[in-house]
Amino acid sequence: MKLLSFILLLLIAAMQYPLWYGKASWLKVWQADQDVVTARENNLILQNRNNKLEAEVNDLKQGLEAIEERARSDLGMIKEGEILFQIVKSTSPQPSR
Numbered sequence: 001m002k003l004l005s006f007i008l009l010l011l012i013a014a015m016q017y018p019l020w021y022g023k024a025s026w027l028k029v030w031q032a033d034q035d036v037v038t039a040r041e042n043n044l045i046l047q048n049r050n051n052k053l054e055a056e057v058n059d060l061k062q063g064l065e066a067i068e069e070r071a072r073s074d075l076g077m078i079k080e081g082e083i084l085f086q087i088v089k090s091t092s093p094q095p096s097r
Contacts, residue, residue, distance in 0.1 A: 020026060059066035071077040078084050 018025070056066070060070070068079075
């Protein structure tokens with residue numbers, strides 16, 4: 001009877017092995033599921049970035065305001081007839097009175 005029990009235990013263990021450590025084991029399925037979740041989160045971040053870039057491209061195509069804003073902020077350009085005032089902060093300490 002002990003031999004039969006031992007053989008049945010070995011058969012059960014042999015049937016469980018592919019479930020836990022085989023080609024399509026639970027661990028690999030769980031890891032693949034985690035990879036899918038990570039990829040979806042990354043895709044969502046990239047989709048949001050693409051939407052912002054698409055909106056910026058549409059603004060640049062349709063209006064001069066966006067081009068003017070970009071020229072002012074990035075390139076430091078001013079319109080004809082405008083006067084630019086630049087405030088420079090002193091880094092040296094002021095003498096006390």
